[in-house]
Amino acid sequence: MKVPFVSLEVMHGEIHDQLTGAFQDLLSENWFIQGKYCQKFEAEYAAYCGVKECVGCGNGLDAISLILRGMGIGPGDEVIVPSFTFIATALAVVYTGAMPKFVEVNENTVLIDPSRIEQAITERTKAIIAVHLYGQPAPMVEICAIAKKHGLAVVEDAAQAHGVVYQGRHVGALGDAAAFSFYPGKNLGCLGDGGAVVTNDTELAERVRAIGCYGTKKKYVHEYMGVNSRLDELQAAFLSIKLKHLDVWNETRKAVARRYLAEIRNPLIYLPAVEQGDHVWHLFVVRCEERDRLRAYLEDLGIGTNIHYPIPMHLQKAFEQYHIPEGTFPITEKLAKTVLSIPMFYGMTREQVDYVIQAMNAFR
Structure with missing residues (x-):
């Protein structure tokens, strides 16, 4: 699939x-x-x-x-x-x-x-x-x-x-x-x-x-x-x-997120924390110490992913004039190495959500 x-x-x-x-x-x-x-x-x-x-x-x-x-x-x-x-x-x-x-940033909420x-x-x-x-x-x-x-x-x-x-x-x-x-x-x-x-x-x-x-x-x-x-x-x-459709589309995203949060159970994968009440799940971002291996594994199974974001701003060449050394923002730097966005969009079928959850749980 x-x-x-x-x-x-x-x-x-x-x-x-x-x-x-x-x-x-x-x-x-x-x-x-x-x-x-x-x-x-x-x-x-x-x-x-x-x-x-x-x-x-x-x-x-x-x-x-x-x-x-x-x-x-x-x-x-x-x-x-x-x-x-x-x-x-x-x-x-x-x-x-x-x-x-x-x-x-806060490590739990990002x-x-x-x-x-x-x-x-x-x-x-x-x-x-x-x-x-x-x-x-x-x-x-x-x-x-x-x-x-x-x-x-x-x-x-x-x-x-x-x-x-x-x-x-x-x-x-x-x-x-x-x-x-x-x-x-x-x-x-x-x-x-x-x-x-x-x-x-x-x-x-x-x-x-x-x-x-x-x-x-x-x-x-x-x-x-x-x-x-x-x-x-x-x-x-x-x-x-x-x-006119935004609220309905957001509710369907929330339904997918509820399934991810309830059914992804893998000690290698950290699920996002929701601490500020509402969440419309523009992105569903997990964390994994072996992020790159998890991404390659999912891609091999036909599951698309992305990384938001792989290089912290203070370490981007565009901002080198500010001379902010590596290690200044350790939480941010850790997040950049571990975050992975998995499929989240309006129109996902139940079978697609099942497949993503099964793949996440089978990762070893």
């Missing part, structure tokens, strides 16, 4: 006619940038997240960068970032001219460890980026309390957490602003690249929108050194269709 790491075939098959209909409608409209489809999706997604504002943009990296720039963060500033996350979180900080300050944040705060610190990694919300109560104590902004990196509920509220409504990615493989994904910023701060939203449109609020009048980062009409139309 073949079990791909991810497949969008079932998802898109079920809404094929709606997607092609949206394309035909847009083609007949002949309006492809900043039109009614983007406005519609922005209103729908703001309402879904429980916030006042949503601003579409080009991708998740841009979304974080636009938030930071909209907050006035730039050269000489520092932004706290978890040491274990996708590189886009830190790249967004660098692109503003600020410096990312890495903070070690989320930023609040007990380590304050020791990283300096007089230059302006914000904390809380990453909801793999689909589990960060410990926002603790993070927001620390931020309030020190007068810092809280930015949610919700690129992997569409639809997560934390203490009665959707992620995106927990900090000062949140960044989403709509990369195709996300729980809510485009058929291309896309992203969004959501916030209750109307003035911040206006600045973000202007910076993402060449720095202008009025055509040819430029207040900021802006960029070109806008959610195009076609992707917005697709996202409006998909948003």
Whole structure:
């Protein structure tokens, strides 16, 4: 049996006619940038997240960068970032001219460890980026309390957490602003690249929108050194269709995760810990001391896998200018050597889930 790491075939098959209909409608409209489809999706997604504002943009990296720039963060500033996350979180900080300050993560949850944040705060610190990694919300109560104590902004990196509920509220409504990615493989994904910023701060939203449109609020009048980062009409139309199905798709992912958690029983394999309540399982990530051998074994059986993420950010060549030596973040470095993502997607059959579980349990 073949079990791909991810497949969008079932998802898109079920809404094929709606997607092609949206394309035909847009083609007949002949309006492809900043039109009614983007406005519609922005209103729908703001309402879904429980916030006042949503601003579409080009991708998740841009979304974080636009938030930071909209907050006035730039050269000489520092932004706290978890040491274990996708590189886009830190790249967004660098692109503003600020410096990312890495903070070690909790080994069980793989989320930023609040007990380590304050020791990283300096007089230059302006914000904390809380990453909801793999689909589990960060410990926002603790993070927001620390931020309030020190007068810092809280930015949610919700690129992997569409639809997560934390203490009665959707992620995106927990900090000062949140960044989403709509990369195709996300729980809510485009058929291309896309992203969004959501916030209750109307003035911040206006600045973000202007910076993402060449720095202008009025055509040819430029207040900021802006960029070109806008959610195009076609992707917005697709996202409006998909948003209606997001909660159902997330529930099916949770059902697969419940089976994995209950039925994978192998002393060589460590299952993910869920300590923050809801989890939408963008990724199901196990740990194994013999990760590379486990991956090769699964691949031989036709089971797709991936590694999120094999090289810690502080050891990436891209960040060598910060001169952070190996051993500085031992938990992060251990995770990079042991994490393995196994199949998790909407449309997995019972037989596919059975096969993955049997294979995991048979690994020796």
